[in-house]
Amino acid sequence: MSKVQQNFSVVSDDADKPGPLQPASVRSLRSTTKRNASSEVAGPAPKIAVKVEKWTIESVCKNGRRLDLSSNEPNAASVIKTLFKEIHGSVLSKLNIHPLHWDECADSELGPFLKTFNNSVKAFRKKNPRDVLLSKENWRQKEASEFRVICDLACQLAIPNPRVLNTHYAGFSSGTYGETNIETLQKILDLLGVKEDDVFMDLGSGIGQLVTFAAAYTNIAHVRGIELQQVPAGFADENVRQFKKLMRHFGEKPRPFELKLGDFNTEEIETFLKEKATIIFCNNLAFDPDLMIKLRAILQFCNNGTKIVVTQKLETTKKGRTPRDCFFTASADTILLFETDGSEKGNVSWTNNIVPYYLTTVDNYKPFREAATRAKQEEANRLAKLMCSKKNGAKHGEKE
Numbered sequence: 399m400s401k402v403q404q405n406f407s408v409v410s411d412d413a414d415k416p417g418p419l420q421p422a423s424v425r426s427l428r429s430t431t432k433r434n435a436s437s438e439v440a441g442p443a444p445k446i447a448v449k450v451e452k453w454t455i456e457s458v459c460k461n462g463r464r465l466d467l468s469s470n471e472p473n474a475a476s477v478i479k480t481l482f483k484e485i486h487g488s489v490l491s492k493l494n495i496h497p498l499h500w501d502e503c504a505d506s507e508l509g510p511f512l513k514t515f516n517n518s519v520k521a522f523r524k525k526n527p528r529d530v531l532l533s534k535e536n537w538r539q540k541e542a543s544e545f546r547v548i549c550d551l552a553c554q555l556a557i558p559n560p561r562v563l564n565t566h567y568a569g570f571s572s573g574t575y576g577e578t579n580i581e582t583l584q585k586i587l588d589l590l591g592v593k594e595d596d597v598f599m600d601l602g603s604g605i606g607q608l609v610t611f612a613a614a615y616t617n618i619a620h621v622r623g624i625e626l627q628q629v630p631a632g633f634a635d636e637n638v639r640q641f642k643k644l645m646r647h648f649g650e651k652p653r654p655f656e657l658k659l660g661d662f663n664t665e666e667i668e669t670f671l672k673e674k675a676t677i678i679f680c681n682n683l684a685f686d687p688d689l690m691i692k693l694r695a696i697l698q699f700c701n702n703g704t705k706i707v708v709t710q711k712l713e714t715t716k717k718g719r720t721p722r723d724c725f726f727t728a729s730a731d732t733i734l735l736f737e738t739d740g741s742e743k744g745n746v747s748w749t750n751n752i753v754p755y756y757l758t759t760v761d762n763y764k765p766f767r768e769a770a771t772r773a774k775q776e777e778a779n780r781l782a783k784l785m786c787s788k789k790n791g792a793k794h795g796e797k798e
């Protein structure tokens with residue numbers, strides 16, 4: 399009997415029904431069943447013992463809900479281990495429960511462990527009805543690392559195999575996929591100093607992890623993302639489902655957010671950028687010149703003060719064009735958001751190199767200020783010249 403069969407003792411009748419993606423071990427068992435069933439010589443297929451375990455975690459937060467996962471969900475076991483390793487450490491010590499060796503423990507150890515944990519949580523609640531095991535103060539202590547963990551785990555549950563994303567996209571092209579890691583987005587949001595009335599838009603939002611993180615981490619008014627390609631947009635839908643489930647488990651409510659499949663090059667998005675967005679993010683490093691023209695075209699009507707974060711500068715660098723020909727040189731200011739010392743690991747998923755993030759702030763008054771400065775300078779030069787010629791005239795007069 400294989401190790402997998404030994405671990406699963408209950409026979410599942412729906413082993414052949416389509417369902418959520420399975421871990422590799424279970425998937426391989428399924429395909430064996432199908433092959434046997436279609437073989438006339440081999441006779442009826444033997445029933446394969448597959449126990450799908452339900453893994454339940456009681457919430458330890460105020461207003462938190464129970465988290466239900468099952469052993470046939472991709473990455474469910476590693477998600478549970480990470481939750482306990484990264485977040486629940488202090489709770490386990492309060493409950494006098496010894497943690498498992500999270501990096502090594504077998505998935506089969508999770509069921510009994512969770513039973514002990516859940517019983518202890520229930521007993522604690524009964525004894526201390528007013529207390530919470532993990533308070534918001536504890537929760538927010540570690541530079542919001544918990545929100546990063548939640549967003550990361552939601553992605554793990556939603557995308558069983560991230561390589562699908564890499565192989566889906568053609569090599570360096572406008573569609574090239576490459577996630578900005580959540581630490582980098584957190585750094586960007588901190589530097590921008592996001593406020594309650596800000597509205598954030600991710601143009602080309604991929605699997606949506608930046609949108610969910612911004613909705614969890616900030617107190618922003620609204621977050622949106624739009625993604626052209628079906629595959630990442632499909633993952634984004636599942637990512638949202640898992641993110642909401644995990645947030646509910648911790649009693650957290652994200653700010654209003656929305657992820658959509660579609661093209662950012664539309665009137666609806668242009669109007670939104672013009673009228674609502676205050677922070678626009680676009681990981682456009684691989685956008686080709688044609689797409690860059692479209693991107694510039696929809697961004698140049700943004701309100702004064704709109705902050706645009708990009709990985710490929712918006713200023714045109716075409717030969718034969720003066721910087722003044724480009725709106726983003728004439729009416730915006732661009733700075734490198736943060737310097738790197740080269741020691742960090744890559745901040746996007748497709749390269750180990752550090753990708754630079756630039757902040758362009760729309761400044762519609764810049765041309766007027768510059769024109770006023772130029773006029774002042776010209777006037778000063780004119781006066782200086784006049785003084786000079788008067789002085790020279792006087793000198794000549796003296797001599798005569």
Ligand SMILES: C[S@@+](CC[C@H](N)C(=O)[O-])C[C@H]1O[C@@H](n2cnc3c(N)ncnc32)[C@H](O)[C@@H]1O
Pocket residue numbers: 572573574575576577578579600601602603604605608624625626627630660661662663680681682689
């Ligand atoms: C490098 S990925 C960035 C994903 C995500 N924003 C991040 O930084 O993690 C760029 C994304 O832009 C998308 N994209 C390209 N052109 C687009 C368009 N016209 N409308 C919407 N999305 C587009 C691509 O499909 C790709 O998923």
